[in-house]
Amino acid sequence: MSAYLPNIVFAILFFSLIGLFTLNVRRIIRNINLGKAAHRSDQSKKRWLHMANIALGQSKMVRKPLSGLLHVIVYVGFVVINIELLEIIIDGFLGTHRIFAPVLGSAYNVLIFIFEVFALLVLVSVFFFWTRRNIMRVKRFWKPEMKGWAKWDADIILYAEVVLMTLFLTMNAADYWLQTFAQNPHYVQAGSFPVSKYLLPIFDGFSTQTVIAIERTTWWLHIGGILLFLNYLYYSKHLHIILAFPNTYFANLEPQGKLPNMPAVTKEVKLMLDSNADPYATPPADETPSTFGASDVTDLNWVQLMNAYSCTECGRCTSECPANQTGKQLSPRKIMMDTRDRLTEVGKLLNKGNQINQNTLLDNYISREELWACTSCNACVEACPIAIDPLSIIMDMRRYLVMEQSAAPSELNVMMTNVENNGAPWPFNQQDRLAWREELNT
Amino acid sequence: MEHTTNIPTLSELAALGKQPEVLFWVGCAGSFDERAKKITKAFAQLLLKAEVSFAVLGPEESCTGDPAKRAGNEFLFQMQAMTNIEVLNGYEVKKIVTTCPHCFNTLKNEYPGLGGSYEVMHHTQFLKKLLEEGRLNVEGGVFEGKRITFHDPCYLGRANNEYEAPREVLSKLEAELIEMKSCKAKGLCCGAGGTQMFKEAESGNKEINISRTEQALETKPDIIAAACPFCNTMMTDGVKNKEKEGKIVVMDIAELLQQAQDL
Structure with a gap:
């Protein structure tokens, strides 16, 4: 029985941590589904291509060449090294060691070679990322919204990657040492170790037992670390590694300038303009009166809520935002962070079986001043590497302010009154629309 | 009056039983703002020079509703849009050119969903075409x-x-x-x-x-x-x-x- 103890421990560790992650993923899905319907299932071919291009192909990421290149290395490294994860999991369950080695033969050596090279490249890239964030202090990482958890989160991810890659390389080095110097049939000759071979001197003078202990410890810490990091995603901006894919698939494919018309309004306006309509007719029973625009996360649609979970707070949107550049309070990244924070708050209440509290996204998280500072220029939408649309949330919240609360800035009320009365945003006489034509002839 | 023969309104043309090739949507700024009026006049002169068959709406044109929509007033936007669409469809307008990118965006992207589908061009696109066709040099x-x-x-x-x-x-x-x-x-x-x-x-x-x-x-x-x-x-x-x-x-x-x- 005790011979199988590691297998049992592994199974418990694996299933409990995967189970916890599944539970949290379900909570995220539940929270996203608190949003209103959005019809984004059409044009599937175009959507797959959009995802392949932007998420898989990182096409918007590389618009900033340096951070783009570093990100591509970490991203490809992550995907490639995780192929090894499959072997580690099987080994864990079966108590085998490098089970793919005999099956793959020399291809196995090539794979391990590639993993090691990427592990090193990831370490180098992460070092640059950390330097950009903490030494060079790239401006967009030091905006007011990047305090507290947001700052911690970014650094924790980088440290976690360093730890995991170091464990991976140390594990390989110990394995290589055992393959070379120990006469232990368990450690078969397998793999090629272009990076970790340079770590061999660490084990000089160590006994075989000690190196086996190091190999086992790093093996367990590595897989355990990965499973913990997986669960960390739920609390972190790092969730983008998963959500970037559905996020780009379900993105808005219309021209960025097109702000959707609200069907509920269309119905009412048609009634107003229809001279035959009965103004006192009772509305059909199945119609629930809905709010116009958004004051809270439940008024937004599910794609907007998924956007909030997908945001990795890189701040490319904010650094392109004309309002933010000129010192206004508005930061498109903060709009996304606030939406997620409020959704998390709501989710926690639901987890406890409570009702949603009186807080709202508007005012408790996003101020009116932020909303009115937007020029709707789409720079944030254009800049986002994974097709997040902060502008749509700003517009929905303006709709709430104007249509539910009549709380537009007074100058805008003047503008709207003019449009209503004169058909122009200024108080000019409609009959003077041809003044330019007269002037042209004189 | 000479000018009415130069740049007619759609209603003036309709009275003669005619339709232009393209409607020049002047926009509120282009109609009322002193600086923007100069742009309107310049573009109109180019259209005349290229002998484009065009007309304007004049007093029948009204704000597209763009500023109301971007302010969050979807009601006012759709009121404006539907009123304009009724006018445009009444004249059976097929093609619109405008010197204002905001009008351009709204007419092109936001009117079709409300029953107003037209071929909409920004004046720079239209001018590019006139140059390519040799109608302007x-x-x-x-x-x-x-x-x-x-x-x-x-x-x-x-x-x-x-x-x-x-x-x-x-x-x-x-x-x-x-x-x-x-x-x-x-x-x-x-x-x-x-x-x-x-x-x-x-x-x-x-x-x-x-x-x-x-x-x-x-x-x-x-x-x-x-x-x-x-x-x-x-x-x-x-x-x-x-x-x-x-x-x-x-x-x-x-x-x-x-x-x-x-x-």
């Missing part, structure tokens, strides 16, 4: 040796992915086209969009139009070319703020092309 080298930088309007560029048409028209002027550091998809807004034109900016440390003007001035231009009446106002104010109004002019692409026509 650039004469003389009025702009030879001049440095021109082009400010992309958000509602033409990012909103509708049109970056080339204005540049192609400008390239015909034999001037030197110098791009700003942030241009095309990365072009900085002039500060007028999203109804900012009609209100004071929120408190900050700078006006957006000043930032954009500074970017334009870095190219050491003789002319800042615009393609939107609102950008034009913002950039003109920016140039004044920098006390460069004697040296640098802000002009719409239609005005530049009109000058090159020697009309």
